Amino acid sequence: MKSLLVVLIILVTYSTSFSQDSSFVPKYALSFGITDNFTLSSFNMDIAVKKIFDNSDQLRLFISPRISTLTQDVTIEGDERTSKLENQSYSIGIGADYLWTIINHDDISLFGGTGLIVSYQRSYSKNSMSSSDTTNNATEKINPTISSGIRGILGVEWKVSRKIGIHCEYLVTGNYFWGKSEMKIFQNGVIDINSKSISSGITLSSNVLFGLSIYF
Numbered sequence: 001m002k003s004l005l006v007v008l009i010i011l012v013t014y015s016t017s018f019s020q021d022s023s024f025v026p027k028y029a030l031s032f033g034i035t036d037n038f039t040l041s042s043f044n045m046d047i048a049v050k051k052i053f054d055n056s057d058q059l060r061l062f063i064s065p066r067i068s069t070l071t072q073d074v075t076i077e078g079d080e081r082t083s084k085l086e087n088q089s090y091s092i093g094i095g096a097d098y099l100w101t102i103i104n105h106d107d108i109s110l111f112g113g114t115g116l117i118v119s120y121q122r123s124y125s126k127n128s129m130s131s132s133d134t135t136n137n138a139t140e141k142i143n144p145t146i147s148s149g150i151r152g153i154l155g156v157e158w159k160v161s162r163k164i165g166i167h168c169e170y171l172v173t174g175n176y177f178w179g180k181s182e183m184k185i186f187q188n189g190v191i192d193i194n195s196k197s198i199s200s201g202i203t204l205s206s207n208v209l210f211g212l213s214i215y216f
Contacts, residue, residue, distance in 0.1 A: 024162045026052050026215035031060070033167075033211030043067040046209060050099075057100045058111075064093035064119070081131040086124075093119030097153060107160075113153040117173065121145045138186040145179030147203075157213070165213040172206045 028051060035044040048062035070087040097115030104110075121144070128138035155169025178200040185193040 026163070028052065029058075029165075029213045029215045031062075031211055031213040033169075033209045036208040036210070042069075046211070050213065052215070056104070057098070058113075060097040060099060060113075060115070062095055062097065064091075064095075064117070066091040066093070066121070081129055084126075084128045084130075086126045088125075089121065089123040091119055091121035093117050095151075097151070099153065107158055109157050109159075111153075111155055111157065111169075115151050115153065116148070117151055117175075118148045119146075121147070136186075136188050140184045140186070141181060143179055143181040145177050147175045147177035149173050149175035155209075163215045165215065167211045167213065169209050169211070170206065171209060172204070175203045175205070177201060177203060 028049065031046070031048040031050055033046040033048070035046075044064075044066050046062050046064050048060045050061075051059045053059070066089070068087070068089040070085070072085045074083040074085070075081075095115055095117035097113050099111050099113035102110045102112050123143045123145075124141070126138060126140045128136070130136045151171050151173035153169050153171050155167050157165045157167035159165045178198075180196065180198045182194070182196045184191055
């Protein structure tokens with residue numbers, strides 16, 4: 001978050017240092033956004049191209065890569081066992097949004113919209129337990145999932161200049177998902193149990209997106 005604030009300060013300073021062409025009317029925009037849970041171990045980003053119409057409505061085509069990793073080593077006190085937990089999740093989503101301006105006042109505008117998204121996600125988790133008597137047990141799970149959904153958007157944008165805008169938006173997404181999972185249980189490196197299952201259902205999620213748009 002600190003690096004984002006530094007970038008915003010630089011952009012504001014840069015944009016106010018040069019005079020703007022008052023006749024400039026943007027037709028397209030390139031947009032970059034990060035979600036509120038963006039960290040070094042959780043990469044969540046949106047990259048979009050926007051078409052701006054004469055009535056200020058926008059058509060946004062986006063791609064959303066997601067990467068999340070976690071590794072933990074735990075030593076059980078009073079015991080000679082060690083536990084290691086590994087979690088990895090990768091996903092890619094593509095979709096389109098239609099955005100319209102609700103309120104426009106000077107350089108600040110309130111916008112809303114709706115859109116469609118289709119995504120593929122693959123998650124992997126492994127929990128291994130080892131002890132001094134050479135016992136080594138592990139549980140491994142793999143879960144690929146395909147989902148499609150409808151999302152609603154409400155946001156606000158500040159036009160730092162005629163060519164640069166900073167926005168924050170709240171997204172609510174309803175998804176239908178279908179996935180299959182495979183679980184393997186190992187005893188000293190040998191598969192003891194191998195089970196597979198299929199799941200489907202509907203989920204509702206929300207997140208906050210902070211973004212930067214460059215108009216041209």
